[in-house]
Amino acid sequence: MRGLPASALALAVLLWGAAGAEAHAFLDRADPRVGSTLRNPPAQVRIWFTEGLEPAFSSARVVNEAGQQVDKGDSQVDPSNLTLLRVSLPTLPPGTYKVIWRVLSVDSHVTEGDFTFRVEP
Numbered sequence: 001m002r003g004l005p006a007s008a009l010a011l012a013v014l015l016w017g018a019a020g021a022e023a024h025a026f027l028d029r030a031d032p033r034v035g036s037t038l039r040n041p042p043a044q045v046r047i048w049f050t051e052g053l054e055p056a057f058s059s060a061r062v063v064n065e066a067g068q069q070v071d072k073g074d075s076q077v078d079p080s081n082l083t084l085l086r087v088s089l090p091t092l093p094p095g096t097y098k099v100i101w102r103v104l105s106v107d108s109h110v111t112e113g114d115f116t117f118r119v120e121p
């Protein structure tokens with residue numbers, strides 16, 4: 001590092017960090033849409049991510065207002081589209097549901113998050 005100005009090093013770290021951040025898998029869009037209210041209960045939740053996922057280490061679950069898991073426990077990455085994670089649902093009664101996801105992207109970074117949707121009475 002001798003001779004390399006500290007500012008150049010800082011910039012290199014900054015650029016490397018930015019490139020790394022871009023590679024993480026973040027939620028791109030979801031169906032039902034994030035924060036949406038539905039008239040009819042959805043048969044499944046689909047979440048598209050910004051990067052491909054590692055199927056063995058990526059999952060999502062859906063919980064009700066009491067925190068009880070209500071999905072069918074079959075969350076899986078779509079074999080023909082590694083950016084798509086899906087989980088099936090029984091017929092949900094009206095209420096607010098939270099989708100909780102935790103995924104490992106192909107660049108080996110773990111990201112997690114959640115969002116809600118509502119089924120109208």
Ligand SMILES: [Cu+2]
Pocket residue numbers: 020021022023024025105107108109
């Ligand atoms: Cu990453």
